[in-house]
Amino acid sequence: MSYAVCRGTIAFIWFYQGLIPKLLYMHQDELAMNMAAGFSRPDAVKLATIGGALEIAMSVAILIFWRQRWPMLLTLFAMIGLLAFVILVQPMLLGAAFNPVTTNVAVAALSIVSLHHLKVIESES
Template sequence: MSTLYIARFIISFSWIYHGIFPKLLHIAPLEHAMTASIGLSETTSYWITKSAGVAEVVFGLCVFIYFRVRWVIYLNILALTGLLMLVALLYPVVLIDAFNPVTTNITLIALSLILLNSLNQKKG
């Protein structure tokens, strides 16, 4: 399997997994704590988390389908960077936990850069 497809599968899988399991099937305590830290009501926090889960699944499917479209990969890098900064602002204690967004997001950004490099090699 080529590097292009490995990066595609891992990036897509990560978005889809993080949308389904800690947000849609069961709201993980950490997800709840992060949305609650904004000061929203329980109901609003619940629906924001569920909506984020749907958005992550849809985006993961978009990355899977449109992995050869560079702006989708750039949007992925932007989203991962933005989410990392959002966590750093809203709930910074998470950044030092095990399996934290620093290691996850930076790894996915690196895979995105590998994907872009692979696309550039195929083009040129």
């Protein structure tokens, strides 16, 4: 049960973060991060759109490849990398409500727990 909760929650977060602030409502913080990295506004919009599609694809991959480790490992490394990106290009976001620190650390922790549960499941098979 806890494996399903971890995996399902991570899939939901990838899906939501891809769809809502990137594809449906293109949040200004998404564009600001891309522009702070040196992209023009049109390129920042394109990058956010591509990022949103990739996040939704990651959500689907987590569900399709339910018993595989790579989606959780990719999630873990992505959370570390994306947090480092925010720290470098938009450090002011670190003090915001519902900021990248809390989200990325929580998703990374869920990934670790999911990987642990998967190891236990594999050893029992």
